[in-house]
Amino acid sequence: MRTEADDRALLARVSRGDRAAFDELYRAHAGWLTARLERRCGDPDLVDLAVQDTFVAVWKSAKKFRSQGDVGAWLWGIAIRRLIDQMRKRRPTPVEANVLFDQVASAEDELFVGGLHGELGESLRSLDPDLARVLVATAVDGLTTREAGQLLGIPQGTVKTRLLRARREARDELARLEGDSR
Amino acid sequence: MSVDLDLIHRYRRSTLTRDELVKVELELQRSPAWRSALNDTVDAHRLGATWAAVEGSLDAPTPSRLERAATRLGAPQHLTRIMGATPNLRRAWMVSAVVLLLFGLAVSNGERETATIALFLSIAPLVPVFGVGLVYGPGADPAHEMATVTPMGGLRLVVLRTLMALLTSLVVVGIAAVLVEERSILIAAWLLPAVALSAATLAVSSFVPIRNAAAGVAAGWLTLVVIWARIADDGVAAFRLPGQLVAAVALAVSVAVIAARRDAFSRAVSTT
Numbered sequence: 001m002r003t004e005a006d007d008r009a010l011l012a013r014v015s016r017g018d019r020a021a022f023d024e025l026y027r028a029h030a031g032w033l034t035a036r037l038e039r040r041c042g043d044p045d046l047v048d049l050a051v052q053d054t055f056v057a058v059w060k061s062a063k064k065f066r067s068q069g070d071v072g073a074w075l076w077g078i079a080i081r082r083l084i085d086q087m088r089k090r091r092p093t094p095v096e097a098n099v100l101f102d103q104v105a106s107a108e109d110e111l112f113v114g115g116l117h118g119e120l121g122e123s124l125r126s127l128d129p130d131l132a133r134v135l136v137a138t139a140v141d142g143l144t145t146r147e148a149g150q151l152l153g154i155p156q157g158t159v160k161t162r163l164l165r166a167r168r169e170a171r172d173e174l175a176r177l178e179g180d181s182r
Numbered sequence: 183m184s185v186d187l188d189l190i191h192r193y194r195r196s197t198l199t200r201d202e203l204v205k206v207e208l209e210l211q212r213s214p215a216w217r218s219a220l221n222d223t224v225d226a227h228r229l230g231a232t233w234a235a236v237e238g239s240l241d242a243p244t245p246s247r248l249e250r251a252a253t254r255l256g257a258p259q260h261l262t263r264i265m266g267a268t269p270n271l272r273r274a275w276m277v278s279a280v281v282l283l284l285f286g287l288a289v290s291n292g293e294r295e296t297a298t299i300a301l302f303l304s305i306a307p308l309v310p311v312f313g314v315g316l317v318y319g320p321g322a323d324p325a326h327e328m329a330t331v332t333p334m335g336g337l338r339l340v341v342l343r344t345l346m347a348l349l350t351s352l353v354v355v356g357i358a359a360v361l362v363e364e365r366s367i368l369i370a371a372w373l374l375p376a377v378a379l380s381a382a383t384l385a386v387s388s389f390v391p392i393r394n395a396a397a398g399v400a401a402g403w404l405t406l407v408v409i410w411a412r413i414a415d416d417g418v419a420a421f422r423l424p425g426q427l428v429a430a431v432a433l434a435v436s437v438a439v440i441a442a443r444r445d446a447f448s449r450a451v452s453t454t
Binding site for chain 1: 193194198200203204207208210211212217218220222223224228229232233235236239240302384440
């Protein structure tokens with residue numbers, strides 16, 4: 001199976017203009033990038049365009065990759081921003097079509113599956129979908145509040161407000177848990 | 183942690199609970215194994231189409247700086263591409279134009295003022311003529327054969343490129359004009375002859391190969407200037423009002439000839 005070291009070696013070859021390595025990098029990553037972008041945009045054509053832009057950008061700027069980082073995370077950072085660019089150009093999807101979290105039935109919301117990690121999982125569990133979306137866009141996708149607003153089709157100010165609300169609710173929840181344990 | 187393929191498949195079908203979705207997202211953010219599992223679920227045909235598009239844009243020529251600037255100014259892209267598809271001699275032509283003008287200025291330095299300005303005025307209108315004659319035509323343009331048979335070929339192409347040569351020449355000569363010491367209205371007197379000579383070159387090129395046309399027009403021009411100067415005993419005689427009128431008439435005649443023989447351009451330019 002492929003390792004992060006493989007990817008770094010591959011990217012180094014790509015930065016020297018190796019088309020075969022570029023082909024291999026594409027086959028290793030284009031699929032999951034496509035699938036993951038589809039959870040953020042309902043229009044498959046825009047997703048394909050974003051993936052296309054991503055790899056064109058990678059071919060041109062493979063040199064800029066820091067040699068110690070995670071290639072997959074780096075690719076994702078480019079891909080999500082290319083998707084935002086595409087959505088800004090053609091803005092075809094209303095907010096409702098953002099797929100992330102939309103499919104979750106409210107009954108299922110209450111289900112606790114377990115295996116969530118860290119603070120993010122804790123805070124997301126009890127949050128309403130709007131807050132959760134904003135948290136994923138900023139904390140998981142690593143977007144700025146401005147980019148998150150563009151992705152979700154809401155103003156930057158709304159992103160900030162929701163982040164504050166999410167943080168406050170997480171804190172209240174934490175305080176409640178602490179109070180219970182006393 | 184090992185990959186939960188059931189979660190992956192439900193991720194694809196959008197049937198995860200929110201908690202599951204968050205879990206998968208977090209795994210995808212850091213785990214090559216999860217990415218790899220998800221990677222395998224995407225239709226190879228679809229990815230192949232995207233790959234073809236990627237390769238297509240990598241192989242597409244990058245527009246030159248000139249081209250991009252022109253496009254930004256609002257010129258249609260198919261025009262900028264044709265004007266920017268630079269025949270390999272253009273740089274050489276620009277350099278020789280500059281050298282020619284500097285040379286003209288250098289020799290005449292210290293001479294009588296009229297001599298300076300006469301030399302400058304005689305040479306300046308020839309710059310676009312050389313530009314048109316030397317740069318565009320068989321032997322200079324690697325895509326020449328192709329250019330003559332495209333819908334953009336023939337007269338439209340030749341005129342576009344002439345305008346291009348004329349414009350760049352005007353800039354070069356304009357800069358040189360500022361360098362000439364003489365401050366007189368005469369300093370702008372080369373403009374109309376320059377345009378007229380370029381048009382004449384085009385007109386003549388509907389009969390003979392464009393290089394011969396350029397050479398002929400240049401020779402005719404210099405002869406005219408010298409003879410006129412001798413007869414009138416005035417170095418810049420050809421640039422005064424009667425001269426400008428002659429240039430205007432020559433321009434009108436040339437344009438008429440070009441219009442009348444417009445069909446010749448798809449052939450004439452391609453014969454050597």
